[in-house]
Amino acid sequence: MRLAQVLRDGMLAIAVPAALLATSSACAADAASGERKAVVCVACHGVGGNSASPGVPSLAAQPPLYVYYQLLQFREKRRVDAQMSPFAANLSDRDMQDIAAYLAVQPVHAPTQPADAEKSAAGKSVADHNHCGSCHLQAYSGQNHIPRVASQHYDYLVKQLRGFKTGARPDIDGTMASAAQPLTDQDIESVAHYLSRLK
Numbered sequence: 001m002r003l004a005q006v007l008r009d010g011m012l013a014i015a016v017p018a019a020l021l022a023t024s025s026a027c028a029a030d031a032a033s034g035e036r037k038a039v040v041c042v043a044c045h046g047v048g049g050n051s052a053s054p055g056v057p058s059l060a061a062q063p064p065l066y067v068y069y070q071l072l073q074f075r076e077k078r079r080v081d082a083q084m085s086p087f088a089a090n091l092s093d094r095d096m097q098d099i100a101a102y103l104a105v106q107p108v109h110a111p112t113q114p115a116d117a118e119k120s121a122a123g124k125s126v127a128d129h130n131h132c133g134s135c136h137l138q139a140y141s142g143q144n145h146i147p148r149v150a151s152q153h154y155d156y157l158v159k160q161l162r163g164f165k166t167g168a169r170p171d172i173d174g175t176m177a178s179a180a181q182p183l184t185d186q187d188i189e190s191v192a193h194y195l196s197r198l199k
């Protein structure tokens, strides 16, 4: 893929004057080309961004700005993950925007794991008490740079919430780090259960 990109850029550089190139890179993100660029991601993140692995986040229907910012953070090594980092290392800003545009319009698969009524109720109460929905929205579908967390994998949610609390996961503006501070480990487990079962 890297070689193909070098070739493509090389051919563009020969065929298209610099001013035109600048105009084309300012164009709106292209979901169709994002789908092609995201083929390598399917092995872990699943078809259409619906991951089947508990430790790998689903990306379907994520707000495009969120996906773009996270890919930037992986590329700039602010966010680091042994599996994920190599796949962000060679993406251009344009690649990231195209991929984000593609993922944003993919349908989300309904969660398959059953909800435990007691755990879900406890998790909803943690979410309500801490106003998680004021940023993530009431359906937890996310907005702008704030992720969709509804129907995300339980294991992944627990890891991220613990990471924000300890600082192991950096965040763009510090708001999520503060939101995670008051959560006990029990809170984290119940809110993750609740969110992972939301449609």
Ligand code: HEC
Binding pocket: 037, 038, 040, 041, 042, 043, 044, 045, 055, 056, 057, 058, 059, 067, 070, 071, 080, 081, 083, 084, 087, 088, 099, 147, 159
């Ligand atoms: C080898 C497996 C693997 C491949 C291939 C892979 N990823 Fe990932 N990705 C992960 C894992 C694991 C995480 C979660 C890292 C963590 O725990 O913080 C992740 C996280 C992400 C996130 C952050 C999601 C969130 O909710 O914060 C984005 C965005 C992402 N990957 C996009 C991509 C894209 C785009 C590609 C293809 C260009 C890709 N990934 C390829 C394993 C992979």
Ligand code: HEC
Binding pocket: 057, 126, 127, 130, 131, 132, 133, 134, 135, 136, 145, 146, 147, 148, 149, 152, 157, 160, 161, 170, 171, 172, 173, 175, 176, 179, 180, 183, 191
């Ligand atoms: C003031 C706004 C705000 C509040 C309140 C808030 N969040 Fe967040 N949340 C964010 C932002 C912004 C991010 C993205 C952080 C980043 O990586 O830069 C985020 C990220 C997350 C993630 C990571 C998801 C992923 O795909 O990696 C989880 C999980 C999460 N929030 C859960 C919660 C829970 C649970 C609560 C309530 C206890 C909560 N949030 C309250 C703004 C907020």
